[in-house]
Amino acid sequence: MHNQAELAYRRLRERLMDGHYNPGDRLTELGICEDLAMSRTPVREALRRLQSDGLVASTGRGVVVSSLSPQDMQHAMQLHGALDALAAKLAATAQHEGRLSPAQLGALKRASRNVEERAETSDAAGAWRANLDFHMMLARLSGNPLLEDALDRIWARFAIVSLSNVSRRTDLTPRQHDAIVSAIIDGDPQRAEAAAAEHVREAAEMYGEGHQDRRSGPSAL
Amino acid sequence: MHNQAELAYRRLRERLMDGHYNPGDRLTELGICEDLAMSRTPVREALRRLQSDGLVASTGRGVVVSSLSPQDMQHAMQLHGALDALAAKLAATAQHEGRLSPAQLGALKRASRNVEERAETSDAAGAWRANLDFHMMLARLSGNPLLEDALDRIWARFAIVSLSNVSRRTDLTPRQHDAIVSAIIDGDPQRAEAAAAEHVREAAEMYGEGHQDRRSGPSAL
DNA sequence: GCACTCGACACTGGATGCAATGTATACGTT
DNA sequence: AACGTATACATTGCATCCAGTGTCGAGTGC
Known part of the structure; x- marks a missing residue:
């Protein structure tokens, strides 16, 4: 599918997620048309899809x-927690039943290691991206396309608001990834699920600390 | 928002979910235009959104x-289980913290009772609908719009394939709703979560029994 | 000098026209 | 009679056009 509408959707999504556009920015159809060198029709379709994606x-x-207001962020994280836990559980189950190829396991381990390495550099955006890649890899290994899609939506929302202010502390907790990875490698669904849930819970807590000062105010962010 | 595109989306979604269109049916833009008495532009936008919804x-x-192939159905149910459990947990937490109005609790109880009543009639479609209403009420009470939206998507998918063949046994397990409802009323998140998870697990099992004969074949349904 | 009003403009929603393309059918050939 | 090919048609994708509408600014009156 390499039609204009699909292309517009992908390019806009990319721009949104890499911080090219920032939250609150106004987008006009004509502006995008010029930017992407195409007519309004495909641009409109792309915008509608992005709207549907939130x-x-x-x-x-x-x-x-x-x-995302702090409220929205909390809601997104609740959802993310449940989804990530499910993904970890399913991935561990798949491993337990021998349905995970060595290549897939290798990719997961590589993604996990990559997060740790990036976290030590000053490249906050790169570290954030690596973290995203790790979690999407987890979603992939779950073998559930719907779940993968749902997580993709959530992370896209995170990306928009996160990448515009990654300058501040990235709040990564890479060490916890190890617990998830090892549980999956052992094929232990229970442990994988718990580790993922715990991981997200802590991340949410960290986020809460960073934002509780403006908790009572209207959605500023 | 009462523009044509939104209207087209809603009407088509309705038609899809009430069994007016059946899985596999081909939809042409012009046909829908005629059907809905509008031009192709809004129809196209609606179709794109529906496509994005799956x-x-x-x-x-x-x-x-x-x-939905049996595979897809299994994936959807896995997701549904996690989301429903989260919704029940959040609703119970809300109740525990006194954030649920008597009206909301009443609506939940009413929805639960309605499922039981309908289940005893021969109106399979009505019973199915009541079941959906109950689960959507649960999602509403979670207080998490994103979660509500995610569950809405899932149930829409279920509706499409279910309503075209509700004639066969509806596989409802209304009694288990009681466990969820009472846990929420008691404000017990743990119990609510467990009850919801159990409920979906059993429903999935029941579905599996009904379809395990064609389990090995390609996605026929 | 400030506020209110009127008008121009920018932008979106919807319709239609045009070109490209896949499909089905009919005809010819083997 | 069956298969392959060519042509006509159905249908989509994209661009442009038109109408309705909110917004911003300028000008005028108080």
Whole structure:
């Protein structure tokens, strides 16, 4: 599928997720048309899809890049926790039943190691990206496309708001990835599920600490 | 938002979910235009959204109503289990913290009772619908819009394939709803989560029994 | 000097026109 | 009679066009 509408969707999504557009930015159809060198029709379709994904929001007059209020962030993290735990459990089950290839396991371990390495550098955006890659790899190994898709949506929302201010502490907890990985390698669904849930719980807590000062205010972020 | 595109989306979604269109049916833009008495532009946007929702699938030449293979069904149920458990947990937590109004609790109880009543009639479609309403009420009470949305997507997929063959046994397990409801009323997150997980697990098992004969074949359904 | 109003403009929603393409059918050939 | 090919048609993708509408600014009155 390499039609214009699909292309527009992918390019816009990319721009959204790599911090090229920031939360609150207003997007006009004509501006994007010029930017992407295509007509309004495919651009509109792409915008609608992004709207459906929750990455942009309609303001009655055009669309703006979505920003997540602390409230939204909390909701997203609750969802993420449940989904990630399920992914870890399914991946561990798959491993237990011998349905995971050595290549897949290798990729997971590599992704995990990559997060640790990046976390030690000053490249905050790179570290964030590595973290995302690890979690998406986990989703992939679950063998459940719907789950993968759901997690993809969540992470896209995270990406928009995170990459515009990664400068501040990245709040990564790479060591916990080890617990998830080892549980999967051992083919232990229970442990994998618990480790993933714990991992997300701590990440959410860390986020809460960083934001509890503005907790009572309206959605500023 | 009462523009044509939104309207087209809602009407098509309704038709999809109430069994008016069946899995595998081919949908042509012009046909829908005539049906809905509007131009192709809003219809196209609606179709794209439905595609993004997974309710229809592109075939390179037009779209067809999605059908879920037993594989897909299993994946959807795994996801549903995790999300429903989370919803029950959050709803119970909300109740525990006194954030649930008597009206909301009443609506939940009413929905639960409604499922039981309908299950005893021969109105399979009505019973199915009541079951959906109960689960969506649960999602609502979780207080997490993202979760509600995710569950909405899942159930829409279920609806498409279910309502076209509700004639066969509906596989409802209404009594288990009681366990969930009472746990929520007691404000016991742990118990609510466990009850919801158990409920979905059994439903999935029941479905498996009904379909394990064709388990090995390709996605026929 | 400030506020209110009127008008121009920018932008979106919807419709239609045009070109490209896949499919089905009919005809010819073997 | 069966198979292959060619042509006509159905249908999509994209671009452009038109109408409705909110917004911003300028000008005028108080």
